[in-house]
Amino acid sequence: MSTTGTGAGAGTVLRTALGAFGVRPLDPLKDSGLLHSWVTHPKAAFWMMQDARPEDVEREYLRIAADEHHHALLGLHDGVPAFLMETYDPAHRELAGLYEPEPGDVGMHFLVAPAGTPLHGFTRAVITAVLAHIFADPAARRVVVEPDVSNTAVQALNEAVGFVPVREIDKPEKKALLSFCTRERFAVATGVDV
Numbered sequence: 058m059s060t061t062g063t064g065a066g067a068g069t070v071l072r073t074a075l076g077a078f079g080v081r082p083l084d085p086l087k088d089s090g091l092l093h094s095w096v097t098h099p100k101a102a103f104w105m106m107q108d109a110r111p112e113d114v115e116r117e118y119l120r121i122a123a124d125e126h127h128h129a130l131l132g133l134h135d136g137v138p139a140f141l142m143e144t145y146d147p148a149h150r151e152l153a154g155l156y157e158p159e160p161g162d163v164g165m166h167f168l169v170a171p172a173g174t175p176l177h178g179f180t181r182a183v184i185t186a187v188l189a190h191i192f193a194d195p196a197a198r199r200v201v202v203e204p205d206v207s208n209t210a211v212q213a214l215n216e217a218v219g220f221v222p223v224r225e226i227d228k229p230e231k232k233a234l235l236s237f238c239t240r241e242r243f244a245v246a247t248g249v250d251v
Contacts, residue, residue, distance in 0.1 A: 069193040071186040071249070075178060078186035080130040080142055085118035088131055089140060092118065098171040103208050105230060126150050130190075132167070132183060140183045141168040144191060147201045155226050156235055161198025163191050184218050190250035192240050199240075203233035212233050212236075219246035 070079040083092075093114040096106040106114065121129045126149040132140030145151055145163040167187045169180050189196050204211045206225055212234060216222070219242035223235045240251055 061223045069099045069186075069190045071182070073185075075176060075182050076135040077133075078139075078182060079133050080186075080190055081133060083118060083122070083129040083141075085115055085122050085129075087211065088138075089115035089118060092141060095141060095168060095170050100171055101168060103205050103211070104168055124150070132186065134179075134183075139170050140169050140187075141170075142187050142190070143167070151228075152201065152203060152226075152235075156201075156223075158201075159199060161196055162192075162201050163197045163199070164201045164203075165191060166202075181217060183216060184214055185249060188218060188238065188243050188247075189249050189251060192243060197240070198239045198241075202236050202238075203228065204236070205231045217246065219227050219243040 070077050088183055090111060093109065093111045095101060096104045096114060097109055099107075101107070106117070109117075121127045121143070126146040128144050130142045130144075131138050132142050134140070143166040145164040147162050148158040149157070153159070153163050165187060166231070167184060169183050172179070188200060200220075202215060202220060203226065204207055204215065212222070215236055215238070218238065220236040220238040221242065223237060226233050226235050243249065244251055
């Protein structure tokens with residue numbers, strides 16, 4: 058796998074045997090219909106928007122777009138929308154008051170679009186691209202995630218790219234497994250130079 062820089066604001070492109078993975082800014086008005094089909098899909102149950110209406114999705118991503126501590130990006134596979142990526146400042150959103158944040162911590166969520174024909178290794182390539190994008194920012198020192206404790210599939214995926222589980226925490230909407238991934242652990246686990 059290799060990474061290349063792209064234009065300002067576009068982030069990093071990760072080139073893999075499965076193709077090129079990159080991101081672009083999410084447009085809440087133009088992209089909300091696509092996102093609605095993703096977040097309400099049965100495979101997106103852990104996204105907790107199963108019953109959302111199209112206008113609910115648009116409103117949520119307009120709210121994120123206006124939030125200086127929360128950002129949403131649309132992930133692309135060979136130029137085609139294929140995943141959703143969110144980053145947040147865990148000192149101000151999601152984990153505020155639930156752990157001791159360190160300088161350079163970046164909270165992260167990602168969602169892979171439903172696929173008619175699954176591609177082996179695709180989700181791992183997506184999370185690798187997400188982390189490569191985050192670590193392309195020299196200020197990012199550690200990525201923080203808090204998956205539902207019952208989501209063992211994503212926990213295994215997290216560990217495969219360098220996350221270390223720390224402890225369970227109680228969030229208002231779920232019991233979560235707080236986990237961290239440093240730049241160094243990511244590079245060792247994936248071979249991606251960041």
